[in-house]
Amino acid sequence: MTATMPEQRFLPRESLQTLFDVLAERGYRTIGPVVLDKAIQYVELSDASALPTGWTDDQQPGHYRLTQVESPRCFAWANGPQAFKPYLNRSREVLWESRRDSEGNLEFVLPTPTDKPLAVIGARACDLAALALQDRHFLDQARDPGYAARRASLFSVAVHCTHPATTCFCVSTGDGPRATSGFDIALSELDDGYLVETSSDTGRALAAALPLQPADDEHNRAAAAEIDAVAQRQCRQLPSDDLRQTLFSRLDHPRWEDVAARCLSCGNCTSVCPTCFCHSERDQVELGGARSQHLREWDSCFSEGHGHLHGFQVRPETRHRYRQWLTHKLDSWHDQYGRSGCVGCGRCITWCPVGIDLTAEAHAICDDAIEPEDSA
Amino acid sequence: MAKPSIAVHKFSSCDGCQLAFLNAGPDLLKLAELVDIRHFLEAGMADEDAKVDIAFVEGSISTRDELTRIQQVRANSRIVVTIGACATAGGLQALRNLDGRHEEWKHAIYAQPDFIQTLDRAEPVAAHIEVDFELWGCPVDAAQLLAAVQQLLFGVSPLDVRDKVCAECKRQQTICVIVADGQPCMGPVTRTGCGALCPRFGRDCYACYGPSENPNTAAMGQALAGLGLPPADIARRFLFINSQAPAFHRAGLAHYRAGFADE
Numbered sequence: 001m002t003a004t005m006p007e008q009r010f011l012p013r014e015s016l017q018t019l020f021d022v023l024a025e026r027g028y029r030t031i032g033p034v035v036l037d038k039a040i041q042y043v044e045l046s047d048a049s050a051l052p053t054g055w056t057d058d059q060q061p062g063h064y065r066l067t068q069v070e071s072p073r074c075f076a077w078a079n080g081p082q083a084f085k086p087y088l089n090r091s092r093e094v095l096w097e098s099r100r101d102s103e104g105n106l107e108f109v110l111p112t113p114t115d116k117p118l119a120v121i122g123a124r125a126c127d128l129a130a131l132a133l134q135d136r137h138f139l140d141q142a143r144d145p146g147y148a149a150r151r152a153s154l155f156s157v158a159v160h161c162t163h164p165a166t167t168c169f170c171v172s173t174g175d176g177p178r179a180t181s182g183f184d185i186a187l188s189e190l191d192d193g194y195l196v197e198t199s200s201d202t203g204r205a206l207a208a209a210l211p212l213q214p215a216d217d218e219h220n221r222a223a224a225a226e227i228d229a230v231a232q233r234q235c236r237q238l239p240s241d242d243l244r245q246t247l248f249s250r251l252d253h254p255r256w257e258d259v260a261a262r263c264l265s266c267g268n269c270t271s272v273c274p275t276c277f278c279h280s281e282r283d284q285v286e287l288g289g290a291r292s293q294h295l296r297e298w299d300s301c302f303s304e305g306h307g308h309l310h311g312f313q314v315r316p317e318t319r320h321r322y323r324q325w326l327t328h329k330l331d332s333w334h335d336q337y338g339r340s341g342c343v344g345c346g347r348c349i350t351w352c353p354v355g356i357d358l359t360a361e362a363h364a365i366c367d368d369a370i371e372p373e374d375s376a
Numbered sequence: 377m378a379k380p381s382i383a384v385h386k387f388s389s390c391d392g393c394q395l396a397f398l399n400a401g402p403d404l405l406k407l408a409e410l411v412d413i414r415h416f417l418e419a420g421m422a423d424e425d426a427k428v429d430i431a432f433v434e435g436s437i438s439t440r441d442e443l444t445r446i447q448q449v450r451a452n453s454r455i456v457v458t459i460g461a462c463a464t465a466g467g468l469q470a471l472r473n474l475d476g477r478h479e480e481w482k483h484a485i486y487a488q489p490d491f492i493q494t495l496d497r498a499e500p501v502a503a504h505i506e507v508d509f510e511l512w513g514c515p516v517d518a519a520q521l522l523a524a525v526q527q528l529l530f531g532v533s534p535l536d537v538r539d540k541v542c543a544e545c546k547r548q549q550t551i552c553v554i555v556a557d558g559q560p561c562m563g564p565v566t567r568t569g570c571g572a573l574c575p576r577f578g579r580d581c582y583a584c585y586g587p588s589e590n591p592n593t594a595a596m597g598q599a600l601a602g603l604g605l606p607p608a609d610i611a612r613r614f615l616f617i618n619s620q621a622p623a624f625h626r627a628g629l630a631h632y633r634a635g636f637a638d639e
Contacts, residue, residue: 037551037578064556082549091547264540264592264599266564271546282535285526287403288410298547303539304589318590353542353554353564354599 009212010219012193013072017048019157022209023119028155031087032121033075035066040080042087042120051122052077059165059346062355075122075189078165081272081351083127084120088150089134089277091298095146098292113146117153123183124161125176126168126345130274131156132182136337137277155202158183162226164234167346169359172237175343177230188223195223236349236359238330239366241340246366247331251323255364260319262354267300269348269358270325275341280305301325322361330362380529381428383415385449387435387442388469388498392515393460394418394434400518407522410529430455430528436462438469438498450505455528458501459521461514465586466620469498474619474632500620509534513569514584514617520569538589540564541581544572553580560600562613565591565623586618593627607631 011019023030024046031042035052045051051074058065059078066077097109123131138147158179161170170176179186184203188195195215198204240246270276280299285292299306301324307315315321333341342358349357384394397404398418413419414426431453437446450456458464472478478496482489501507511524511534524534541563545552553559553575561580563572567588574581587593593614600610614628 038556039551041549041551062555064552081546081551086549091549261592262595264542264564264595265590266540266542268542268546268552268564271543285523285530287406287522287526289526289530298543300543303543305539316590318592351552351555353552353561354595 008188008195008197008215008220008223009207010193010215011187011196011210011212013191014193015211016051016074016194018210019121020046020048022206023121023155026206027116028119029116030119030121031084033077033080038066039064040066040077042083042122048074051075056163057165059167059350060355061167061349061357062352064350072191073189075159075187076163078161078163078168079124079127079345079347081347083274084118084123084156085127085130085134085274087118087120088131088147088154089138090146090296093146093296095281095294095296097294100290111146113149115150115153117155118150119155119157121157121159123156123158123179124345125158125179126161126170126343127274128156128158128179128182129170129173129175129343130345133275133337133339133341133343134277155206156183156185158186160186160188160223160227161230162189164230165346165350166235167349167357168344169234169236169238169346170344171231171234172359173241173340173342173344178227188227190219190222190226195219236346236357238340238342238344238359239363239370242334243330243340243362243366244334245331246369247327247362249369250365251327253365255361256319256323258364259322259356259361260317262356263318263322264354265302265318265321266353267302268351268353269356270300270302271298272347272351273329274345274347275329275343276300278306301328326358326361326365329358379410379412380430381412381414381426382430382432382525383423383426383428383449383453384413384418384432385415385424385434385445386417387433387446387463387501388438389435389460389462389467391418391434393463393513396459396516396518396521397432400522403518403522407525411525425452427452428454430457430525432457432459433463433501434459436467436469436498436500437504438495439493440495441493443495443504446501446504455508456501456505457509457511457524457528457534458507459511460516461512461584461586461617462498463501464510464512464621465618465624466498466500467514468617470500470620471615473497473499474615498620503620509536511569512567512586512618517569517571537567537569539568540588540591541566541568541570541572541575541585544568544570545575548572548576550575553578554599554603558603560603560605560609560613562596564599565593565596565627582616583613583624584617586621587623591623591627593623594630597627597631607633 054071057077099107138144161177184200198207302321329341415423461467527534554561559580562583563581566583567585611628611632614624
């Protein structure tokens with residue numbers, strides 16, 4: 001239970017549309033969750049009735065199904081394969097374009113950003129924690145102009161998670177289920193409406209335009225109890241939130257071979273991971289060579305290109321690639337960004353076509369090095 | 377400096393890969409300005425024996441006359457590029473290689489089997505001559521084909537993209553049809569190049585682009601079995617279009633038994 005509960009006000013369910021309307025009035029392009037192609041996906045939407053009302057999910061390793069239940073709630077599910085990462089860290093983006101005129105002179109042109117400010121409705125604690133890590137990479141390490149422009153105008157409406165999937169483990173990484181930072185407005189969903197809290201000036205200004213009512217004690221108690229109950233329902237956890245040196249001292253562990261026999265090295269885990277940022281670049285040349293676009297595309301440590309250095313391949317086999325993913329994500333991220341790269345969203349477990357469980361692999365490799373908590 | 381010359385040769389195939397050129401629209405007109413197209417029957421140019429800089433070859437080697445003709449293509453061409461599954465990995469017609477019943481099938485299918493002058497095996501072009509670059513797919517993708525042409529005109533080797541279809545699915549925000557729908561998708565072992573065409577329309581990839589790099593066909597086979605496919609269907613998933621690609625050949629035969637077709 002949070003020691004100082006932020007001040008919360010109540011938005012009746014029938015007034016949820018005003019949130020969309022107020023965002024639109026302020027010039028935002030709003031994205032939020034809908035059911036599309038058998039999954040919860042974040043798309044542009046302006047109408048609260050498009051939200052996935054009554055939908056809930058069943059997630060297991062390598063398995064995702066949506067079902068409809070009798071419920072007025074719009075956020076009674078754990079995340080689908082992506083939330084808002086693709087809107088900021090685009091899967092394919094033109095970095096620059098070059099043009100050659102008839103005299104052979106080259107001109108280099110930067111793309112002109114034309115995006116409206118982006119608002120996301122339904123951001124979860126895990127994804128906001130991941131957003132902070134994407135910021136570390138694309139803003140702090142080497143400022144990326146496209147990302148920076150989109151990020152600067154992002155308005156986020158968080159929804160505290162009350163429906164973890166069996167694959168979720170945000171409690172163990174310390175990143176959820178309650179969103180504690182990175183949002184402008186946060187909602188707690190109840191049957192009859194939403195408790196609304198704000199954490200930025202933009203959020204407060206926007207909330208002032210909503211038809212909010214005072215929240216009663218019953219609402220506050222019920223919302224807090226639902227979020228707290230999530231901790232009891234998560235059954236997975238990492239061996240520790242700090243596996244620094246633990247993984248790197250086990251580069252020859254037999255488990256790397258074991259997991260490589262099961263792993264398809266398809267890269268689905270890294271593509272759905274909200275913190276993964278690896279990409280490759282290539283040129284798309286128009287026939288004739290007068291115009292060329294320099295593209296950045298999502299890549300993965302499971303691809304051959306990722307391990308290709310000039311003249312040789314440093315990660316020829318799957319065991320090298322899986323080891324790269326795990327040692328980077330859970331170990332060397334600490335040195336690079338001051339924390340583990342895992343926010344416990346569990347997407348890599350659900351969306352692995354063969355259901356490989358990152359927490360199980362980490363336990364198999366690290367458990368002998370970690371003191372059980374009760375003997376500490 | 378003379379324009380580079382090209383030829384498009386057809387062997388045993390359906391002509392679908394040549395259509396990738398013809399369907400290129402305005403780019404085809406631009407291509408005609410950039411290169412001298414010496415031989416391309418489907419587009420109306422006929423000079424089979426022309427010496428060219430780049431020869432594109434569609435189709436597998438499947439008849440006696442093709443055995444000599446492909447040698448002629450090699451001798452006449454500075455660079456040979458195979459286009460599509462037939463030329464690169466045998467194609468559908470190479471299914472006849474699997475159980476040695478070529479004569480029997482010919483008599484079961486054709487009213488006048490004596491007219492059919494086929495060899496008992498259909499083979500990829502690279503089984504007969506040295507090939508400089510291979511483009512996969514049934515059919516090849518026009519954008520990929522034209523990108524390869526442009527890179528060859530620049531004098532560099534075309535970029536060989538061997539990533540899995542999954543990588544492209546995720547870039548396109550396509551929902552995984554294995555995980556969310558239980559379909560026996562071959563994306564995790566199949567090379568990209570098609571733009572994840574089938575999964576984008578909600579259906580499973582059937583591996584028409586052939587094996588990706590580092591394909592874990594054993595784990596893929598197990599995953600297909602876990603999705604409920606019997607061994608005959610698992611064998612068909614691997615052998616359907618690219619049965620002569622070594623990784624798929626081995627994986628398919630691990631589940632294949634002669635006589636499946638009769639069951």
